[in-house]
Amino acid sequence: MGRIGSYLGQNNYRFRGEFSVLLHSFFITPNNRKVEAFIKHFDLDVEIHQVNFRERENQTDKFLAMNPMGKVPVLVDGDLNLWESNAILTYLATVFPQTHTLPADPKSRADVDRWLHWQSCHLMPAMGRLKTDEDADPVTLLQPLFKVLDIQLQDKEYVCGELSVADFAIAAYTLTKLGRQYDYSEVSNVAAWRDRMAQLKGFIETHYKAPGT
Structure with a gap:
C-alpha cells in the first residue's frame, strides 16, 4: 500500500511494515468497535488481538502491566501502552496523518x-x-x-x-x-x-x- 506509516515528526513517515502496532480489543463493545472501525476503514498497519475474557486474559500480570484498569481497548506501539478509546483514536489519527481525521488548526x-x-x-x-x-x-x-x-x-x-x-x-x-x-x-x-x-x-x-x- 506504499507509504502508509506512522508519523515521526514534521513530514517524516515510516514505510508500512517497518514497525508493529498492536490493538488489544473486544469487538462487541462500542468503545472497541470505534477503534477497530477506524483501523479497518483506513487499512492501517495495526494488528488486532481479541482479548479472551473467558480465560481472564485481561487480569493477567502481562495485561495489567499494559493497562492497570484491566480493560480494553489498549494500543501498544513500541514502549507506549495507551488505553482509553478516544485517546487511541486521536493517537492513530496523529501517527497516520493520511487519514485526515484530526485537524491541525x-x-x-x-x-x-x-x-x-x-x-x-x-x-x-x-x-x-x-x-x-x-x-x-x-x-x-x-x-x-x-x-x-x-x-x-x-x-x-x-x-x-x-x-x-x-x-x-x-x-x-x-x-x-x-x-x-x-x-x-x-x-x-x-x-x-x-x-x-x-x-x-x-x-x-x-x-x-x-x-x-
Missing part, C-alpha cells in the same frame, strides 16, 4: 475534541444506563442529546464538517443494538449522518463480528 481541533468529550461524558453514560436500567426511558435520555447533535449536523455531512475521529466515536454508539432501536424521525440530520456512517468500510467490516450490537 487549533480551533478545528478543539471542535473535534469537544465532540469526543461529548460522546464520553454524555452519550456513553446515557447508553450505559439504558443497558443496565430496564426502567430507563430512551426518549428521556437520548432525545435531548440527539437534538443537540442534530443542530450540529445542520448542513454538514459529518459532525465537524469533514470526516473526523469524532464521527467514529459517536457512530459506534448509534450503531449498537440500543442505538438502532431509537426513533430518529425527529432528528433527520442525525438519521442521515448515521446512515452514512453505517456504510463506511470500517463499520461494515466490524458489523459482521458483532451481530446484535
Whole structure:
C-alpha cells in the first residue's frame, strides 16, 4: 500500500511494515468497535488481538502491566501502552496523518475534541444506563442529546464538517443494538449522518463480528 506509516515528526513517515502496532480489543463493545472501525476503514498497519475474557486474559500480570484498569481497548506501539478509546483514536489519527481525521488548526481541533468529550461524558453514560436500567426511558435520555447533535449536523455531512475521529466515536454508539432501536424521525440530520456512517468500510467490516450490537 506504499507509504502508509506512522508519523515521526514534521513530514517524516515510516514505510508500512517497518514497525508493529498492536490493538488489544473486544469487538462487541462500542468503545472497541470505534477503534477497530477506524483501523479497518483506513487499512492501517495495526494488528488486532481479541482479548479472551473467558480465560481472564485481561487480569493477567502481562495485561495489567499494559493497562492497570484491566480493560480494553489498549494500543501498544513500541514502549507506549495507551488505553482509553478516544485517546487511541486521536493517537492513530496523529501517527497516520493520511487519514485526515484530526485537524491541525487549533480551533478545528478543539471542535473535534469537544465532540469526543461529548460522546464520553454524555452519550456513553446515557447508553450505559439504558443497558443496565430496564426502567430507563430512551426518549428521556437520548432525545435531548440527539437534538443537540442534530443542530450540529445542520448542513454538514459529518459532525465537524469533514470526516473526523469524532464521527467514529459517536457512530459506534448509534450503531449498537440500543442505538438502532431509537426513533430518529425527529432528528433527520442525525438519521442521515448515521446512515452514512453505517456504510463506511470500517463499520461494515466490524458489523459482521458483532451481530446484535
